[in-house]
Amino acid sequence: MTQKQKRAITIQDISCVGRCSLTVALPILSAAGIETVILPTAILSTHTGGFTGYTFRDLTEDIDSVCAHWQELGIRTDALYTGYLGSREQQLQIARIFDDFGEGDPLILVDPAMADEGRLYPAFDTAFARGMRGLVAKATLTVPNITEASFLLDKEYPGEDYDRAWIEQTLRELAALGPAQVVLTGVSFEAGKLGAAAYDRISDKTGYYFTERIPGYYHGTGDIYSSALLAALLNGKELFEAIGVACEFTVGAIRRTAATGNEPRYGVDFEHEIGHLLSMLGIA
Numbered sequence: 001m002t003q004k005q006k007r008a009i010t011i012q013d014i015s016c017v018g019r020c021s022l023t024v025a026l027p028i029l030s031a032a033g034i035e036t037v038i039l040p041t042a043i044l045s046t047h048t049g050g051f052t053g054y055t056f057r058d059l060t061e062d063i064d065s066v067c068a069h070w071q072e073l074g075i076r077t078d079a080l081y082t083g084y085l086g087s088r089e090q091q092l093q094i095a096r097i098f099d100d101f102g103e104g105d106p107l108i109l110v111d112p113a114m115a116d117e118g119r120l121y122p123a124f125d126t127a128f129a130r131g132m133r134g135l136v137a138k139a140t141l142t143v144p145n146i147t148e149a150s151f152l153l154d155k156e157y158p159g160e161d162y163d164r165a166w167i168e169q170t171l172r173e174l175a176a177l178g179p180a181q182v183v184l185t186g187v188s189f190e191a192g193k194l195g196a197a198a199y200d201r202i203s204d205k206t207g208y209y210f211t212e213r214i215p216g217y218y219h220g221t222g223d224i225y226s227s228a229l230l231a232a233l234l235n236g237k238e239l240f241e242a243i244g245v246a247c248e249f250t251v252g253a254i255r256r257t258a259a260t261g262n263e264p265r266y267g268v269d270f271e272h273e274i275g276h277l278l279s280m281l282g283i284a
């Protein structure tokens, strides 16, 4: 018998140009066979990294009524997935949505998309970063980069100056905030290699996956990573395998973009990697 199709609700902004947040989550999850319900939190002409003059329409006022309608319809979900959010108020709203759609114990993935390279994104302040901790506390899985982990834990950002012990301690501290599973992205212990570290609190296991490091800063790759990770988990991969699938997919998209010389602020060519993702998931 064919399995019942999985459903995910993803809550993030629409950056119309720049391949991040919903414009990557929706195609990646859909291609992986997951019915993807979207809850846009804001509409921007572009994302906020590397562009100036972008428009921003906040959709906070619409969120509660959209969810009320879904509740009337009895919508249930296998996963809730949040990324870039517009405001502190949205963090509180979304914490309530996690409760409202909590029936059946869905996987709750909170990607605390708010910072990179030691700095918060332009729209955010430390109150927002502190608020993100409250949302992470309600997650079953969180996927921060090292900068985000530092903000979540009020630790000094280590730059490149960390070791295995620091990573494993940080994974445990993040899990102690609430989520049983944690994936840290952007981890590197040797020149030319970059990857992810994962921790599962229930089994007390840690795992790593590394690929080639392609020099440069590419926008939206955190969102691509989290979306592919969720696609892998909802297709039955266990955490330590899923981190590798997401790494290979993301680096493949970066490699293609680096080869063309396209401007990194427009995001990476994940579209041509979708076939690769589906073959890694064994569904094409």
Ligand code: PXL
Pocket: 013, 015, 020, 021, 044, 046, 047, 048, 049, 083, 084, 113, 121, 220, 222, 223
């Ligand atoms: O997660 C990346 C992202 C998503 N959405 C918006 C952003 C960014 C990163 O800068 O600005 C609006």
